[in-house]
Every structure is written in structure tokens, then in C-alpha cells.
Amino acid sequence: MTREEILAKINEIFRDLFDDDSITVNDATVASDVDGWDSLMHITIIGTIEAEFGIKFPMKDIVGMKNVGQLVDKISELSK
């Protein structure tokens, strides 16, 4: 899966989770950019991404992630 494909899939997940088709995320997107992306929603986002991509993030990686770009990198690394 290319970075672009991963990003597109993440975007789709966000739209489902927030039930909002106007959401568009990119590499630089951080939690404060998306209305409703609070710490509780963050857990659901991580859980859903793990289920959709069939991966499991090591705890140290989740703690260190700063933006969507780093999330994409991590997914790409884990799904190899």
C-alpha cells in the first residue's frame, strides 16, 4: 500500500468515525485541527485504524505520534 492509499483510507475512517463527509486530513493534520478529536476519540481512532489495517501499534509508537503523517509512516512500516 502506498502512502497515498493509506492516507486515503485514513481519511475515509475519519469521515465514518465523525460521521462528517467534509473532513480531509493530510500529513500535517493534528488533533486540534479536527473538531471532536479529543483524547477519548483518539482511542477509537487508533482502535479502528488497527482493525482496518490489521495491525497493532506498539505502545511506544502511539505515545510518540505527533501528526497524521507520522501515523501514515507507522502504518506503512507495520503493514509491510
Add this chain to the structure above:
Amino acid sequence: MKELEYPFDSDYLFKNGRKLKKQLLSEGGPFIDKRIAILGGSTTSAVKDMLELFLLNFGIKPFFYESEYNKYFEVGMFENPELKEFKPDLIYIHTTSRNIDVFPKAADDKETARKLQEDVFFKFKALWESIFDKYGCAIIQNNFEPPMYRLLGNSDCVYPGGAVNFINGINAMFADYAYTHKDLYIHDINYEASCYGLNKWTDLSYWYMYKYAMTLSAIPECSYGVARIIKSIYGKNKKALSLDLDNTLWGGVIGDDGPENIEVGQETPMAQSYSEFQSYLKRHAEIGVILAVNSKNNDDVARKGFERPDSVLKLDDFAAFYANWDNKDLNLKRTAESLTLLPESFVFVDDNPVERGLVAGNVSGVAVPEMDGVENYIKILDRSGFFEVTALSKDDAERAKMYRENAIRSNEMAKYEDYDSYLKSLEMKAEIGAFVPEYLDRIAQLTNKSNQFNLTTWRLTRSEIEKMAADREYVTLYGKLADKFGDNGVVSVVIAKVNGDTADILLWLMSCRVLKRDMEFAMMGELVKKLKALGVKRITAHYYPTAKNAMVKDFYALHGFVKEEEDEAGNALWAIDVDQYNEKKHNIAINV
């Protein structure tokens, strides 16, 4: 909604939660509103979100209060204006093994460990009693899942110092308390975690990072368990099973293969699996679930399947038997009518997806689990929790028998030229009186289960009923009805509140099991007699329409009440002067 029925896809529910909620709110209903406070010993946000979806799907619209993280004890123990203001109908205490403050040391003796178990138990007991005292509502309490590690290995379940042994002991203490305190319901996460798989359930990263006591995808399981209890408390359980025969209760097609060749008994693996399924169904009589046959077969051929000596189910296990060539949705509706149950109270069990689709499409509210492979039948029905037991009375074990007796009564009726002589022939006897302790469980059950012959659909917990029974402002009546064919048990409940020389009937319900026997006339006669003795001159009463109680819309007119007010929704106020009341004639001997 299919997505919210067992076996559900947890990841799908999280991903589409908001969409599903919108859809349930716009397409579902009618809903009953319930105010639910969640007191958490760990993060509860996702638990609440999932619980909301499952409850909406059961026809219950929840309003939530959530305690701050791990403040379950403080919130429940001490005065809390916010929670008081919220007026909870029910409090759910979401604690887990993470909330056990002390564990014994490995080498501790039995006495020391017992003392520590009591410390844990008494802390929770104090919490429950504080909640009962302050809020007077029912409580759902998680028990404890097994520990995530076993320092003593297998001996952990043997030694008093072992965590497994320790937790098992506390769970037993919780269970004992719940058995004697009917408003405390145990949510058995111990069993749930085992079913789910403890290794998966205890995904520690969710605890370390987010303080969830279980992995995210186990949360829907946990919430479903709680939703099962809540819907049972509020009368949303199913009541009957409508059962296909060929390849559902036995292997093979009886019409083609002949009764001697269908697979049931102990001879083959397939036969054994069908027999075990039959045993599972037969045991439902113990909890008052009604069995009915709904099969495409010739009636005489279908019956032969149960005449085999090795058939676990026998013909008299069924309250209704529809084997014919009509569509199954029609047969299910006929079954419901003959048993005076609502079609939506049924679970339709059929191995054939086409039949299931037909019934699901034409009978609204009926449960249609996907019966796929006889080796999965029991699991599918059991985990779905259609008949979740929250109150079990002696009456339940008798219920199937009572429905069969009703069938005999119907046959008897045909022998009489007029209905009145039939009623006379029944030799009916009623016991009518103020609530007594031995019937409180059954009374509470009736207030929560009766839908059709129920004027105000006022749902009450056992402790609320107990309080009213002891309060002189309330006049309470229960009615038991028996006749020459059998005893129907407690079938009618009435509560009125007296205020000087007026009385207000707040609750009037009757089980549809005894429709058209004039039991309501006997009840009204007794009620008026009682109220008169208390100096009451005028009686008011209410009818609040629901989706199911249209049959009693004009109930009070029948007794001579006059409609005083009615709003657009159909909520009506009725009244009568006691002098104007004339007892209606009936054929029931009262309290003899």
C-alpha cells in the same frame, strides 16, 4: 438492527457508531426513556457509547450521567447534588479487578485472605447501600474478571493467597448479596472475559495509555452484557420461541425421510447435536419461555417426530403447534394471537435463510437469529440473551403449563352455547388482597413485563413496590386467579393513592393470560370496597397510550367512569363518584 445483534462486529460498531445512532433515533422507537448513571473505576466513555447503541436497539433511550474517572466510590458514597439532580433510574458500577485495592500475599493463610476479601466486599456493600438509601434505584454491578497473571500458576486457584482464589471468593460474596437483594444485579464480566478470551480481553496497552480496563474491541461485549440486563429489567425480553422442525429440531426432512429416519437421539454425531439442542430448548420451560412449532409439514407427520421415544421434546412441551403449508410469518402471527402474546415477543428459529428473511421482513420486532450449523445453535441463542433472567419466580416454571391449560380451556369453550355458561363452568376462584411479601417478586415482574393490558405502563422496582406496600397512603391489590383447569398465579396488580376523600389509580394491569374472564370486574369491585371503607368519595384514573395498550383505551368507561380530560396524544383522565359505581357481574368467587 442486524448490526447490533449477536454476533456483532465490534470494529464495525466503533467505526460507524455515530451513523448507527442517528439511524436508530430516526427509524427506531417508540422508545422508553431511562436515566442511567455510570460510575466507573476505569474509563467509561466507549462503554457508554456502545451501551447507548444496544439500548436504542432494544427500544430504550438512555440519558447518561458519567462519574469522573475512578470516582465511582466517592460519587456513590457521599452527597452528590449533581447526581441527585440527575435522578437516576438505574446506576451501573463499572469496576473491574483493577479496582481491588488489596490482594493477599502468596503465603497468607485462609483467615488473613478471608479478612481481605471482606474488606473488599464491605467497601462495595457500603457503596450499594448508600446508593439504595440516597437514590432508591436499581444497581448493576460488575463482578471481577480473572487476574491477568498467576503468580502461583495452577495453585493460584487453590491457595488462599492466590489471586484467582481470592477473586473467586469475592465474586461468590457479590453473588450471595445479589441473590438476597433483588435490586442489585450482577453483570458477570468474569464469564464474559472467559468467553471473549482473557488474553485478548486484558490488552494492557489500553489500560496504561487510556485507563480502559479491557481492550477496546471487548467493550461492546461488556456493554451488550449490561444492555441485556437493562432491557430485561424494563420488560423488553422475548417471551417465546417459534421453532422450525426439519433441520432445526432434528436432522433431515420428516415428510421425505419418515419419522424413523430423522436424525435425533444418540446414534450419530448429528443426532446427538440435535438432541442436545432439544434439551436446551426444553430447559427454557424452567424460566417460563414458551415453545411453539412453526413448520412447513403435514400436521400428522410433524407430530410423529415427537412421538419417537428418543425425542427429548414431547408434544406437550409446546403451547402451540402450527404445522401446515402456510407462510411462516402468518403462522407466527397466529401463534401469537392464540397465546395472547405480541408477535414481537417471539424469537423465530429456523435453519433456512429464506424463511428467516420472510419472517424478519413481515413481522416487525421479531428476533431472527442466524441459525447456522446445528453445532452453533445453542451458542447463538444463549449469547444473544433473548430471555435474560433478572427475576425468577416460581410462577415462571409454571408458565408453559398455564399456556397449555389455556389451550384446553379454548377447547372446553367450544362445548358451551354461550360464553357466560362457559365462564360459570370454569369454577373460577380469585384471591385478591393487599401486596404481601411472597408475591413482591412476581408483582415487580408484572409491572415490568405487561404491555397490553396496562393502563399507565408504570415500571417499578421491587424496592419501590415494597415501600408503597408499607405506605398507608397507597392502596395496593394483587389478584390471583385459579379455576378447575389450574392456577394462573398472580395475574393482576393495582395501585391507588389516597388523598383525603379522593383516590387516584396510578397502576392497573392484568396479564393477557386471563383475558375475558372478567377478573378486572372482580378487581374493581374489591378496590372500590376498600376505598369506600377508607372514606373515599371520588376515584380518578388514567390511561396513557403506548404502542401496545390500545386494548384498554376505554377500560374505565366499562366500569362507569367518565372521561374528564384527554390531550392530543390520547392521555386521558377518567373519574367516577363512588356512589355512582355499580359492580359489574362476574363468575368469580373471591377469597373463599
